[in-house]
Amino acid sequence: MPRLLRAQIHDFLHNYHKAVFELEHNKSLVDARREQAEGIVHELLDQKFHYHFHQKVDTDRAETIQLIHNYCREALLPPVVGRLAERVLLLEQRHAKSLELVEMVLEKFSEQIDKDIIKESGGSA
Numbered sequence: 149m150p151r152l153l154r155a156q157i158h159d160f161l162h163n164y165h166k167a168v169f170e171l172e173h174n175k176s177l178v179d180a181r182r183e184q185a186e187g188i189v190h191e192l193l194d195q196k197f198h199y200h201f202h203q204k205v206d207t208d209r210a211e212t213i214q215l216i217h218n219y220c221r222e223a224l225l226p227p228v229v230g231r232l233a234e235r236v237l238l239l240e241q242r243h244a245k246s247l248e249l250v251e252m253v254l255e256k257f258s259e260q261i262d263k264d265i266i267k268e269s270g271g272s273a
Contacts (some may be wrong), residue, residue, distance in 0.1 A: 155254055
């Protein structure tokens with residue numbers, strides 16, 4: 149692999165690392181991702197679902213189960229789902245940056261192959 153191509157790929161990789169670092173540490177990007185995650189959390193928790201008992205349940209037990217259900221839905225789930233949503237959004241953004249890196253590297257390889265083909269055909273003619 150020619151030194152110039154190797155240097156360009158190294159630069160692409162360095163730029164990718166800088167972009168990922170910025171995604172993870174830039175306050176405005178982190179805040180935007182957090183807001184987007186909060187929207188996902190509200191959307192998920194607003195969905196209606198129910199559970200079905202396989203046996204008859206007396207009213208006292210049903211109240212206890214409803215209390216546990218409400219506590220889980222209002223206190224436990226939002227922070228957990230929020231962290232998961234933020235992580236998924238970050239991974240999606242990192243994936244997009246990695247695809248950009250792969251596209252740039254493949255483009256450079258393509259250009260190098262084209263240059264090699266031109267050299268070979270020009271040198272033998």
